[in-house]
Amino acid sequence: MKGGALFPVRLRYTKRGKVRWISHRDVARAFERALRIEQLPLAFTEGFSPRPKVSFGLALPTGYESDAEYLDLELVSEVDLDTLPAAISDALPSGIDVIGASALDERAPALMDVVTSTEWVVTVVASDGSPLARGALTSTVDDALQMPVLDTTRHRKGREVVEDVRPVISRIDVHRDVEGNDTSCTMELRTQPRSAKPGDVLAAIASATAISGGLAEAGVLRTHQWIERDGARLEPHCADTRPRVLVARDLNKGTPDVRRDHDTGTLAGVAHAAGGTGPEQGN
C-alpha cells in the first residue's frame, strides 16, 4: 500500500444487550467479518498473513454495555461516510451498531494513547443482588471520596495485588430520581497512567466504607470516552477527525429495540440515565 493514499476512518459503535457477553477479541473478529461482508476497500498489512488495518480503542470488559466504543480503520479509497454506519451495522450482530463515522487525520495518534478518561453509568445493588436502602449509595460514595486511599485487591496472574483506585476516580455523581431513590451513579475514571474498572471502584468503596451488605454492579454502561487536550475535553469522534461527525442512528430511538431482548429490568435505570447523557451530537 506504500505510496497510495489511505483514507483513515474512525467509527463509533455500541455494544448493547445479549451481545455484551462476547469478549473484546470476539468484537474485533465480528468487525473483521463485517468489513469483508460489506466488501469495503480495506488496506491490509504486509507480510505472510495480511490483516486488515483496524485498530481498536480501550477494551470494554466482557459483560459491560457501551454507547461509546471506537475503532480506527484504513481504507484504500474513499467511501460514503453517510451510508457507512448502517451498512456495517447490518453485517454485525444485533446490539453492536455503528452510530458514527468520521474521516480521521492521517497522522492521528492511537486511540489507546490519547483517551484520558471514560465515563460510565453504573447501577448498584448489594452484594447479594438485593436493592440498596434509600440514601445508602449517596452517603457511601460521599464517605469514600473523603478518603485519601481506596484499596482494592485484584487477582493478577494468580497473584493478589492491592491497588489504590482513588487516583483513578475523577468524579462520581450519584443519581437521584424524584422519589429520592439513588440506585445508580455516573463515574468518570481516568485511564492514564492506570485505569480501573467500575466494578473495582465499587469493590474498593465497599471495603473502605465497610458498608453492610456490600456493593455490586447490576449493570454497567460506558457512555463516553474523553480526550483531554489543551484544556478542552473531546470525544474521540471529534478529536483528530475532519470537522464532520455523523450520528447515523439515533441512540434514543435505537435503544428500546435492544432493551426488548434484554428485559431483565436491571438496567432500566441505566437506560434512563443514558438518555440524559447521550452521545455528543458533534458539530
Place this chain on the structure above:
Amino acid sequence: MSSLWPRIEPLLARVEKPARYIGMERGAQTPVHRPQNVSWLLVYPDTYEIGLPNQGLQILYEILNERVDAAAERAYAPWIDLEVELRARGLPLFSVDTHRAAADFDVIAFNLSAELVFTNVLNLVDLAGVPVRNEDRNATHPIVLAGGHCAFNPEPLAGYVDAFVIGEGEEVVGEITEVVGAWPRAGRVDREALLHELATIPGVYVPAMYDVDYDGAFIREVRPRYADVPERVDKRTVADLGEWPYPKNQLVPLVEVVHDRLNVEVFRGCTRGCRFCQAGMITRPVRERPEEQVRTMVREGLRRTGYDEVALTSLSTADFSGIDRVVADLVTDQEGTGGVSLSLPSLRVDAFTVGLASEIQKVRRTGLTFAPEAGTWRMRQVINKLITEDDLYAAVDAAYSQGWRRVKLYFLTGLPTEVDEDTIGIADLAKHVVDIGKQYSKQASCTVSVGGFVPKPHTPFQWFGQNGVQELRRKIGLLRDATKGTRAQVKWHDAQATYAEGIASRGDRRIGRVIERVWRAGGMFQEWSEHFDLARWLDAMAAEGLDPDWYVTRHRHHDEILPWDHITAGLHKDFLWNDWQASLQAHGLPDCRWTPCYDCGVCTDYALEHVVASPVAPAGGSQGTGQDLSAGGSAPVRFLGRVGTGS
C-alpha cells in the same frame, strides 16, 4: 413457554466464556413456536465450541425451520460451572436461540458423534427435567431422539433414547415431524402408540419395540414386538447430494470454535475400504456434489459469512473428481481480495495431493498432515490403507521441497495382527521422514500422533478383540524409545480413554446401566482428559456384574449375534466377515469406484449408485495400491451430467 433469558443472564457474569450461551450467530433463527408446529431441540452433547460447527446439526436446523409444520432450535452442553448454577436455581437445559426450556420442545434430538459423550446425553436429559430412563416417560414428556454415527450401535442407549435415526437425516426428520405432529392433535396420549408408529418409519429404530433374549452373556435373539416393526432397521441415505445444498446459511459463531471457517461438503461416502474406518463403511456409496454447486456454495458462503477461510470437507477430499479445477478456480477467484485461505482436511498421501496443497497455500506453508495409519506395508494391507513407503516419501519430499517445515503423521496402534515390528515401523517411517526434511531445511520436523485402535460396529474389524490398556501402553513405550534422540516427536492418546470407548462402542443393552452409573458418579465430559477417570467405568462394570474384558478385548466369533446386527448400514455381514478374513491374510482390496463391485450390499440392496464425475481414479494414481486400476470396467458408476466436459 417464555424465555428463560432473564433468569439465565444474571448467572453469566459468574461463568467462563458466557458467550457460549447467548446464540446470536449470523445465520441463527428465532423461530416462532405455534401449537400446531412440531418443535425440535437439536442438541450437541458437548461444549458449544465443539458442537456449533457440526454440519449435520446445522443442516437439520435449516431443513426443519424451512418446513411450515416445524420449528427448530439448538442447545449445547453447558459447561460444569453454569450447570452448577442452573441446578442450584432449579433452571433447566435451554436453547441458545430463544432460551426456551428444553422440556417445552416436542422432540429433543441428540447428535452422537462419539461414544464418550453418552454420559453427557443422560445428564442433559436429566437437566432438561425429563426422566433419564425412557420407561419412566409419559405423554407429557418430549420424545428423546438420537442420530449420528454412534447411532449405528444404539444398544448402549436403548434404555434412555426413545428413537434413533440410522443414517442420513435430511429426509427422515420430515417424516418424523409428520408423525409427531399428528399425535397430540389426534388426541392420542398413548406414548407407546406414538413410539410404535415412529418404529414403522424407514430408518427409525425404537428400542422399546424390540425384546432382547440372552443366552448367558451372549445374545440369543432380538425380536420385534409387533408384526409391522421391521426385524432389521436399514439406514437412510440421500441418493443425490446435489439436491441438498445445505447448510445454506452456515452459522457464524461470535466466539472461537473448532473448524471456525466456512465448510463445504464436497462428497459423502468413501469406498477406499479402510477396514478400521467406521465412517467410510457406513456412509457408502460415494456421492459427489456437482462441481458447479461446490463453486456456488463456496462463493456465496464466503460472501454471506465474511469468513476468510473455507474448507472443502469429505472423508478424502483429494478424491473429489473435480478437485483440481475447483481449487484452481477458487484460487483465481480470491486473488486480490486480501487472501481467503482454502483448506483440505483429510489429505490423501501422495504427491498429487501435495501439489494441490501448494496451489492453495501459496504463502504460508507451516504444517501438512498425512495419515498412513500403520508402520509397515504388511500392516497397511491388513487395514487396507494401501499406501506404499514410496508414496509416503514422495509426498513428504514434495512437501518439504515446496516449503513446508512441519509434517504431521497420524497412526493407529493396537491393530489386528500387529506385532512389535509394526509398531517400531512407525518410528522408522518417522525417522526417514525427518531425514528427507533435513535435506531441505534445518528446522524440518515431524510429529507422530498415535491413537489406540477401537474396533467399531459395521466394519470388518467388528470381531476383533481390542488391545488392553497395558498392551497399548507397552506399544506406545516402544515407540517412544524408538524415536528417542530423533526429531520425530510422538504424541499419543490416553490408553484408558481408549478402553472406555471400547466398552461403549461395542456394548449391548446391559452397558446402558454402566453409562448411567458413570454419569451418576459424576463422569461427565468424558472426552475431556481432566474429567475422565477409568476407575468410574470399571466400578460401574463391577457393580453391574459385567466383565469389561469380555466387551473390550475378546475376539468375537463368526456365529455370534452382535448387539447391532438388527441395524444395518447395507453391508452384508458375509461381506464384512470375508473382508475380515482377507485382512488376516494381509490381502488388500482396491477401491470399488474404479474396479468391479464386490457386492458389499449397499448399492445393490438400496438401489443406489456411486455418483462421481470421473470414471477413472483421480490424478496422482492409485494411492500406491500397486495395482492397475485402469482395467476397472463394470463399476456401477453414474456420470454427472456436466456442461462442456472439456477437461
